[in-house]
Amino acid sequence: MDAEVFDIGNTDIAWCPGCGNFPILKILKHTLAELKIEPTNLVLVSGIGQAAKISHYFRTNVFNGLHGRALPAATAIKAANPTLTVIAESGDGDMYGEGGNHFVHTIRRNPDITNIVHNNMVYGLTKGQASPTSQVGFKTPVQVDGVFLEPFNPLAVAIALDAGFVARAFAGDAEQTGQILKKAVKHKSYALVDILQPCISFNRLNTYQWFEENCYYLEESHDPSDRNQAFKKATETRKLPLGIFYINSKKHSFEENIGALKQDKRPLYERELNIKQLSVLIEKFKSTN
Amino acid sequence: MSDKLLSQNTDSASIVLCGQAGMGIQTVEYILTRILKLAGYNVFATKEYMSRIRGGTNSTQIRVSSSPVRAVVNRIDILIPLDKDAIQHVQKRVSPGMTILTETENTGEVSKWCGCTCIEIPFTKIAAGLGDKIYSNIVAVGVVAGLCGIDLQLMNSYIREYFSKKSDDIVHKNLEAAKAGHKLGCDLVNSGKVSFAIKPDAGIKDQVLLSGSEAVALGAIAGGCNFISAYPMSPSTSVLVFLAKHAKDFGIIAEQAEDEIAAMNMVIGAWYAGARAMVTTSGGGFALMTEGLSLAGMLEMPVVIHLGQRPGPATGLPTRTEQADLELALYAGHGEFPRIIFAPGKIEDAFYLTQKAFNLADKYQVPAFILTDQYFLDSYYNITSLDLSDIKIEKHFIKTQKDYKRYELTDDGISPRGIPGFGEGLVVVDSDEHDTEGHITEDLDLRTTMVNKRLKKTESIKSEVIPPELVGPDDYKTLIVCWGSTYNVVSEAVRNLSRGDISFLHFRQVYPLHSKTADYLKRADKTIIIESNATGQFSKLIKLYTGIEVDEKILKYNGLSFTVEEVMESLRNILD
Secondary structure: OOHHHHOOOOOOOOOOOOOOHHHHHHHHHHHHHHOOOOHHHEEEEEOOOOHHHHHHHOOOEEEEOOOOOHHHHHHHHHHHOOOOEEEEEEEHHHHHHHOHHHHHHHHHHOOOOEEEEEEOOEOOOOOOOEOOOOOOOOOOOOOOOOOOOOOOOHHHHHHHOOOOEEEEEEOOOHHHHHHHHHHHHHOOOOEEEEEEOOOOOOOOOOOHHHHHHHEEEOOOOOOOOOHHHHHHHHOOOOOEEEEEEEEOOOOOOHHHHOHHHHOOOOOHHHOOOOHHHHHHHHHHHHHOO | OOOOOOOOOOOEEEEEEEEEEOOOHHHHHHHHHHHHHHOOOEEEEEEEOOOOOOEEEEEEEEEEEOOOOOOOOOOOOEEEEOOOOHHHHOHHHOOOOOEEEEOHHHHOOOOOOOOOEEEEOOHHHHHHHOOOHHHHHHHHHHHHHHHOOOOHHHHHHHHHHHOOOOOHHHHHHHHHHHHHHHHHHHHHHHOOOOOOOOOOOHHHHHOEEEEHHHHHHHHHHHOOOOEEEEOOOOOOHHHHHHHHHOHHHHOOEEEEOOOHHHHHHHHHHHHHOOOOEEEEEOHHHHHHHHHHHHHHHHHOOOEEEEEEEOOOOOOOOOOOOOOOOHHHHHHOOOOOOOOEEEOOOOHHHHHHHHHHHHHHHHHHOOEEEEEEEHHHHHOEEEEOOOOOOOOOOOOOEEEEOOOOOOOOOOOOOOOOEEEEEEEOOOOEEEOOOEOOOOOEOOOHHHHHHHHHHHHHHHHHHHOOOOOOEEEOOOOOOEEEEEEHHHHHHHHHHHHHHOOOOEEEEEEOEEEOOOOOHHHHHHOOOEEEEEEOOOOOHHHHHHHHHHOOOOOEEEEOOOOOOOOHHHHHHHHHHHHO
16 A cells, blocks of 8 residues: 555645655554555544644544543544554643643553553744643743753553553654554554654753763563563663663453443444333333333 | 321322332332323333432432423422331431331331321331341332322232242232232321322323333344443433343344443444444543544444433442533544434423434434433333334445545535445445545545545534424523523423413423524523533523623532422522
């Protein structure tokens, strides 16, 4: 399959030239084409922010919802029709800030969706305030003395919650990021891919060069089934490891746990009310219930 | 002082049980109402309770009657206090005709309530004799069953079934407790200490006994609901519990969300992917859903919202009742978009309106509300049945073509709704202002077009508004207006007043307002509105859409429902 099937044609892309979102868009299109996922069978769910606009540059089904609320919508879309491939994609502010509670509980719920987070450690669309992942000392027009809040560590949180698949990638490395995304989409329950990316307009600290110098790929000896090791790696902050930190393929997904989906594999839209069953239920209120 | 339990000239009795949470009052209510109905009596039951799991003082009223009874009354014919605080709790409702079945060691001396007949019943002594005081509530079941002349076998077989999942020993002890109570009850009647003249009707046995919340939940199933997401909140949780209980039988996904924000966004996502989905919540929870409600407005996504009202602001009175969230439902969500608001008055309404809400939400791609309250949800009575012959699940989504555009402009503003994965097309929805394909736009002319398109749907919605129900003569002089849960209370009060010149007009769809509303109001010399809120929210809505100011308002907002007597007294004060 050619990645061009996902091209939207002529459109005015609202990202700054050189933005880390461009390579992510390209990598994702290629990954999905390699996996032979048809645009009609894919739903891209996004929130609000510069990263979340990615759904408008993708020829597929799109649910561009509210700021921070992509995950509950994505969870329900997958449950209502498990035959769809569902990707929930937004930025660090959207997923980890506004949507922080949903992030935590979606991991617990474990739907078979891929959660891609463009992590540029800053708010872009609102022009340069700190994000939950901004580093300590990062100065902004609001955090005038520099950030002093502990940066949110999405990987450590996800591993602590025993997420199905936890990875970190770098937008500047198309090859490796593509490989990680491919495995994430194929994974049969919740998969988090936190993609580090520079914001060339508002983050002068975490630049392409900074990421090149401060990231490294997990050693080949790293065993993604070892949760303790994965957690230890996730808490490394002096240099940021990249790659697949953790995989738990034994967990049942949300859809696999739901009775209504276990007994009937059809999407909800294909099903009809069993009116006889309803009559029987109402009858019970005549006698004793 | 009367030694008669029930006044001779009435065909109904009001029995009130009062005690602490955890004493088993709910079990008594549950068993008694079912036994009474099986024995051929019309029954009504409602409860008022504190926001706690143990202790406090709660009460349940059970009305038994030869004709249908469907509303709460002040009157108490038999009071069964279970602790020392119970009588204090119902002090304002004590009347000379009342009989108190008391056990002095638990309730203290009650004879000081002069005018009442006090009869000593050893509830806990009998229970203790069976090995545990816990059975005393079942002794009470037996006593009332005996008083009402219920056949011993009927009672026993129900008790046996009710406890069928418990051990043989527990079943046996409950049966013994009930039997001992039953004998005491029969003895009271046989000795002439009390009389019970209410005639059963064999036909009632086959009727359906439903609570408001059960009717909403059954209506949802009948509407094809296959997805519910909610965060538990009194008094709306019972709908979630019911659908979860029957989820496997009807293929329903019932998910407890981490918060109401998630619940609402799940439901919108579910509809997008082809489900028929609802939330159930109360005011505070709904406040969190309003961002999502606005999203539904922008995406033109159907959603069904059951909003069980309780008194606010904020946490308010969590287990009490009020009709003060009409304006919340009406104006919730930023921006402008159409909506539909139903407010059931009768149990049947809750079933049919909830069913209809799914079809209309789908048809017009708008939010549809079912606005109830704690009193409505926690009250139940017998009804003939629910007619399923006209129940139709109208699915309004289409199979998409390759060039499908989600927001194609049409004459009536309704764009055919596609769902992802069904057809050749792509379904794009966006919370930003969007073009016909669903993609983000800042074309300001298109913006105007899209606002008009969304609001245009209101015209079609207005064409099928459910008319208000006029009860009473057409040539009324006084018109009483009410909406939602007050239907039965107002109905009984107006009937009791038996004046030929009063009618009442009940709205079970409160928005959009029916076009004939002004005509009804203009025909009256005097209009009176009855609402369970402090500001007359529905009267304000009427003023807004008809220009007519209702003459008098009867408002109550202490957390309890209006009673029949209160409505009668308020009406007399205005009319006499």
